[in-house]
Amino acid sequence: MKQTDLEKLLADMSLKEKVDQMLQLSGAFYLGDENSVLTGPANDMGIGKEDLEMAGSILGAAGADTMKKLQDDYMAKQPHHIPMLFMMDVIHGMKTIFPAPLAQGATFDPELSGECASAAAKEASAAGLHVTFSPMVDLVRDARWGRVVESTGEDPYLNSRFSEAIVKGFQGDDLKTPGKVASCIKHFAGYGGAVAGRDYNTVELSEHTFREFYLPAYKAGIDAGAAMVMTSFNTINGVPASTNKWLMRDILRGEMGFDGVLISDFAAILETVAHRSSKDAADAAKKALEAGVDIDMMTSVYAANLCRLVEEGEVDEHLIDECCLRILELKNKLGLFENPYKDADAEKEKAYNLCPEHRALAKKAAEESFVLLKNDGVLPLDTAKKIAFVGPYTNNHEIKSSWSFTGDSKDCVTIQEAAEKVFDASRTTYAEGCPVIGNDVELIGFTETTPKKYSEEELAAMEQSALQAAKEADLVVMPMGEHYLQSGEATSRAMIDVPEIQMELFRKVLAVNPNVVVVLFNGRPLDLREISAKAKAILEVWFPGTEGGSAVVDVLTGKKNPSGHLPMSFPYCVGQAPVSYNEYSTGRPNLPGMKERFRSKYLDIPNAPLYPFGYGLSYTTFAVSDVVLDQNEMDKNGRIAAKVTVKNTGDAAGCEVVQLYIRDDYSDVVRPVKELKGFRKVELAPGEEQEVTFYITEEDLRYYRLDGTFGSEPGTFTVMIGNSSTTENSAVFTLK
Structure with missing residues (x-):
């Protein structure tokens, strides 16, 4: 459709139509009984039948046949038969799950991440999706913040290179191209600077630091052509991002030249009332509109207030026209007016998902992301020796991170499954040893999974079997680390340790066999002081995704030489957080060998992180x-x-x-x-x-x-x- 035709369409739309184009609702609202939705969740949100029928985009539904039906139903009811946008968080893979973004940062290979994004786009677009809320390019320096797993690290230059490569991987040169989806840069801006590493907290940054470190990666993604940007939950200069006119109008659209669609994060506009910077939902709607936020994700703030505000003269309809036109332009760039299904195809969806080509790419990306932190000459493994794999990640399928819910854990290859194809069964044993987390650890608010609770007898039996295997082995490989739900959104941790139940097993294994190799699964830098001091080797494998087990075995055996380098410093202990290599110079630096009192230093720990940014060993020198x-x-x-x-x-x-x-x-x-x-x-x-x-x-x-x-x-x-x-x-x- 030509631009002039889009403008004619806009001019012919009613005010209510335009406002509802600015509404995004969950796919769950459309996949159940409409009456139940209207009298239940939609009613609770203040969403009426007309809003439900005319909302411009859907969040969180996928599947080619499902999306075609939803599109048909929507366009039949929409007065101008405008197609709907389908969006989802495809963060590091659709069905084939690639290494978590922090792991991808460790590859120092943006082009490889671009290939992974391209493969994810192919699977996602075949499933009927048009937009992915990725990449997250927030700069991260504080390991307490759970969402560091979604970033590529602490450095603005490295993040910028990954930002542009991933955007290009998702989008290609033309959004109409088969197998491509629109990319959404998030979270604008400064979300990774949350005070005390606590998610959804305020951000306190000087404008100099904000511009110098935090903004470059967003700009790189925008320059690469990102079709969308998402607002962040935090404040900047005391104003929530979603209603921050200076941030969105002056910086994003003015200085950075972004002319695409700006969407709020989940309920972020309404949350400005809880911030107490908006007096009510109507005030929040007015401020967000004036800031240029085009789509309100999952609240009725726009739908319930904007028409009335226009009629009462509180807001200019021209602002709504601007927002609606940008949404129509994105739909047009995707070719939806000519082909509202775009690439949705059940047969292609089946063919692309977990295809050999994508699995091979997932394995390559995982191998490239692993960082060898320590090696006292025990790696690569001598397969002629008797080896015991002991630890809760030995045969664990949950290795794809909490932000990969479109994938299925059962599709992930475990270490044991991969090792059984390589190691001599007569010389190799496998034992879980303990669960990932103990009965005393509560994952508050999570509904995805309820970790199994073990009886004292079961725990004792698991431990006894593991210690016996360790005692009889020449060398013990311990796959251990965080639970996958201990990193990600809303998973801030004050203590960034490996769960204590695993550390107890580690100590007991060491007591019967000092030759221990730790294979570390995690979504953030952890406090590794004890493990680093006592293990013979440490291989950092993050949350490696679908082919994680295969990649781990290839690296442990030397078939693949590890080449990853840390994209984020591992602090000596949590007391250093936030920590980064590119800190500002101080007037009293604590220079090497200096023992003066009046220096910028700690009394009880070193200034330097345990493992610094850019660090990584190899099986060669x-x-x-x-x-x-x-x-x-x-x-x-x-x-x-x-x-x-x-x-x-x-x-x-x-x-x-x-x-x-x-x-x-x-x-x-x-x-x-x-x-x-x-x-x-x-x-x-x-x-x-x-x-x-x-x-x-x-x-x-x-x-x-x-x-x-x-x-x-x-x-x-x-x-x-x-x-x-x-x-x-x-x-x-x-x-x-």
Whole structure:
């Protein structure tokens, strides 16, 4: 449909029609008995029959045949036969589940994540979906916040590269293309900065920090063409994001140039009343509309108030026209006016879901995401030895994260299922040892699953079997970690430990066999002090998804050499949170070897995290040469080539992530101690070496200056190149 035709359509629509295009309801409202819905949930929300029939979009329903029927029913009742939008949280896979986003960040391979997003889009679009609420690009520094699992980490540069790659993977170059869905960047903005790591809490950030660290990844996704943006629950400058006109009008639409659809998070507009920044639902509707929020997700705030507010002269209908037109434009970009089903096809849905190609990609992504945190020479495993797999993730299908509800855990390959195909049964034993969480741990408010409660006799029997297996083995592999419902939305944790019931098993296993390899499943950085001190090796595997078990076995046996690097620092303990490598310089730094009292330090723990951003080991070793610059001075139109030679100095082929960091040695505004500005994955055979070149331009040196403008300043800059954020391998140049 041409733009002029869309504008004619808009002009012919009633005010009520336009307002209901701005309403999103749950698919559950349309999949049951209408009378029950109208007298039950819809009535409780203040949603009438007309709203139900004319709501512009549906949340959380899928299935090609189901969506076709819903579309037919809707268009038959809609006065202008406008098609409905179908949206869902396809976060890291539809039916084939890829590694959780934080794990994908550990690959340092945005293109690979783009491929995963493309595969997810193929499955989702065949199921009738038009929009995915992904990627989440919130910067995260506080491991207490459960939603770190949905981010790609603590660094704005790394997050930006993943943001743009995932958007392009979902959308391609044209939303009408078969197998593509619209991507929604979330949560705008600053959601990852929740005070005390407590979900839905306020955010307290200076505008400088907000712009410098938190905004870049959103901007990268918008520049990549994201069709939608979702508001966040938090406040910015004391105003909730969903009613924050400065944030949405000035920054998002003005400075960033976003002209797509802006949707609230679930009930976020209404929640501004609980924030006490809106006096009632009508006031919230007015403020959100004035901020330019196009769709109200799952409340009646818009539907019940906007028509009356227009009639009473409280709001300008022109604002509603703007919002409705953007929604119509998105439907048009998806080609829904010509083909309201888009790609919904039950046969293709069946063919794409969990197809061999997607499973192979899921396995590759999982392997690339694993981070070897420690290895005292016990990995890769010697399969000639007698090995015991002991721990609650040995044969556990729940390895896909809490934000992958479209997938089915039974489709996930467990470690035991994969190991039984590789290890000699006469030399290998498997024992659960204990449940993931003990009877004393309550997952408050979760309805997805109720973890089984075990009797004392059952727990004792599980433990006894595990300890016997450990005692008889040459080496013990312990798959352990968080319960999958201990990370994700509304899962803030004050203590970021491995559940105590597992730590008790760990200690008892060590008492009978000190040769322990820990395989760690988790959705956030954990306090690993005890495990790090006592285990012979630690392999971080996150929540790896559908092919997780197969990938773990390939890496443990050396068929695949681990190459992941941490996208988020693992704190020494929770007392450091929030912690990140790119902290601002302080006037009293606690420099290495310094024992002075009046320094920025703790009395009882080190300043440095246990495992820093960018860290990751391999089954081989790498040497990085001194940094060589092709020139020592650069003007604003030039560039400098920074070179190192990377050599595989070990006995196995492997892949290293070479990382470029830059420090501004002097500026009017205090700057980070270093900032990631580039990375490159290099695959080398034993003894092989390769020159790696990074090109630095004036754009890489820009920041928000004292006067609020974005630009660079003349002066000296230190270039550091190595294999983690702790590198001091450096050279200096001057920007003239």
